[in-house]
Amino acid sequence: MALSKFLSLIFLQLLCVLCVLKLSNGQGLDVNFYEKTCPSLEYIVKDATAKFISRTPSLAPPLLRMHFHDCFVRGCDGSVLLNSTSSNQAEKAAIPNQFLKGFQVIDAVKSAVEKKCPGVVSCADIVALVARDAVTLIKGPSWQVELGRRDGTVSIASEALNKLPSPFMNITQLKASFQSVGLSVKDLVVLSGGHTIGISHCIGVNPRLFNFTGKGDTDPSLDPKYLAQLKRQCKPGDVTTILQMDRSPKKFDIDYYTTVSQRRGLFQSDAALLDDTETKTYVQQHLSHAGSKSFFDDFGVSMVNMGRIGVLTGKNGEIRKQCAFVN
Template identity: 95%
Template structure:
């Protein structure tokens, strides 16, 4: 962060002010619509995996370029109004100082904390990128259809470990998805009109009643308590009752499977919360722009 623009005591005061204002604005949205917390977490994840944590996921498309927002994995992202409201409020306190990339990271943390999930220390000082390309989002974001080999390669490509994969996948304990993310497992898993044999048969039957072949938009809860940040995710993975193939794939690797087995009781919840915070800090360091690289956007949806 450009603390050189201010005297040390003044910067400390301004920093406290903007952090408090950011949390207050975020809290107003989450108190009215708690369901915004999962997509705000997802927005941070989708931002960091493409060009690093540079706010590129926030940029609008132009007549000459389709931005990341237009990519299929991002078309269900919501919560941009929260980022814009926070940016507007923070600009009134310290204009031209706090990047949109930092705001995405801070809002994700505060939103999860406000629904009684884990908290973590967000490192600040990111600058905003000026490039956003839809095809890069399509190619670089981990897919719900990936197997364990593909998932490990995807995380390794951005400097994250296999443990980070097991931990951050636990973010799927909250929120919703749509039939588009699970339909291949239900009706055409290997291209022969079959189903994914790794799915629990009762859960498979339930999903097939909800999602019809070719249907994309019906909403599905991510697990049995989609509003609560807890360790039920690991229980449902173990019981083969997850929506995504990428979640089920965690049972196909010794390290990720061991992590899951360690969190099958309530006693593992605090360890998971601690681990989640560490992995979120790791993720927040991906491809960060600092110094003279990038810019501090005046509006998050547009380059300066």
Template identity: 65%
Template sequence: MAIQKLLWALFSQLVLLLLFLDFTNAWGLQLGFYRRSCPNVEKIVHTTLHKYISRDLTLAAPLLRMHFHDCFVRGCDGSVLLNSRNCNLAEKDAIPNQTLRGFQVIDAVKSALEKKCPGVVSCADTLALVARDAVSMIGGPFWDVKTGRRDGRVSIASEALTQLPSPFANISQLKENFAAKGLSVKDLVVLSGGHTIGIGHCFIITNRLYNFTGKGDTDPSLDPKYAAALKKKCKPGGDIKAVAEMDPGSFKTFDEDYYTIVAKRRGLFQSDAALLDDVETRAYVQRQSLTHGLNFAHDFADSMIKLGYVGVLTGRRGEIRKRCAFVN
């Protein structure tokens, strides 16, 4: 009986392992995947991207966010890049993705790759490499990107709406979102550090500032002085294009300041403030705040590598799109 229980336990673990491997399919990725078919792929990506980032540092944040949003829906398969067509509303047009920008950058990089290596490099790999280089170009860490991803053919707006972590999410919801993608609680708090760059749209935080519980109040978890400063930028019923910096003072530079801001209860979104509501995430926030980002760059690189493995298509699955906005 004891042997049977042991065998069953081992079998159960094996099944879970196989399910996980099938879910990520990451073993099909490798460093230097294009070393023969497109040996200069990383140089082409870097050179083309630099032309854009050198002119506009604010592009780094949306390009990083685009990769994140891609991987959280159907895995890192480039589905966020597809245009809506006929009766199908694609991820790109889902409400959480309507503030994404930088698609022209991906198109330019992909076009440069197609000129040198037609039909070889996937849009999913292009996006993963662009996100890495964009972060590196504004002072963030550099990490090795394993390639070999193939592009998906399906993109559904409703999936983006239900699967992407919400800026209104509490800590339990965030942990569930990340766990569903095989990402840990540490990955959650580390990847949230990507908010050290970029901006947030005022319409997302209007209720937090002016009507948090429906009684004309402000979210009590928000530092009062910071709330007052935000109200000067974000008026109730104001300009829908109005924005606020995620990391005031250094939103164009990738650094550890995000954690200092969150520790002071000045995180822009409710999902930022939620990091203080869990023992593990709060400890990480406080540690980075007190140690000026000790190990943050290393941790961020590790978590980005894990993110890039989520649900990838490799081998003969999917396709290599010629244009990222359209299936072949």
């Protein structure tokens, strides 16, 4: 009898642990969250997103990064969408977000959703869905988006500046940044692969070219030929010149990892992937076409993981009527 009670107690404790893990990982999100309240949601979002991407495919990278920039600050709560007010500088105003584009896409998708399902779908969920659809529409990977997030009501520029991973981070700083929001080292190297699409600006690389350690030097990890190329494109203080992230910035592929392996990663944070055994191994595994499928699969998994960061569910937060303003 005593043994039976002991085993029952152990079972109940294990069950409690599993429940806690489920809550901490899933956090109340469900791919079928709007099945009854807005059953046509995914079609509406994809159709509205496609109208923009078909005309301007270059919007896909910033829409993907918008989701990333949202989730790393206060969790995936749509706070990156809020406008500044007379008394508060919102996340949009932070330097890392000043080059974000595509807010008009989110507004248009929200408007289309509101016409069919008023007051039901959060802006945070729309950001997550649009990021997936934008990537898929340019023939990138697809994944099931967990839904049920609610919108936050706070957005502070200084938090974005302090919490977003910086292109100037080394591998130790990057790992700490991702770990702070519950993401793994593998998530770090996989999500870095999102740099396979889109462009950046000289402001993100100039320190590597002209003042790497504060002594007017260059980053020794850069391939010399690539360094010379970047110096021809960027001049000290240049904040406007556009740079490609890899050799095929319009195509979602594994070329990013080839670029990094050749010491031609644009950012210090890209080059840092060669400074850790786990991240370097992943880079090396994706140097041939055979690695495309595994990268696509991994990217979907890591995007789901990222989409769970600090979400507001249940009665927390709100469902904004307009994404740029609290109700």
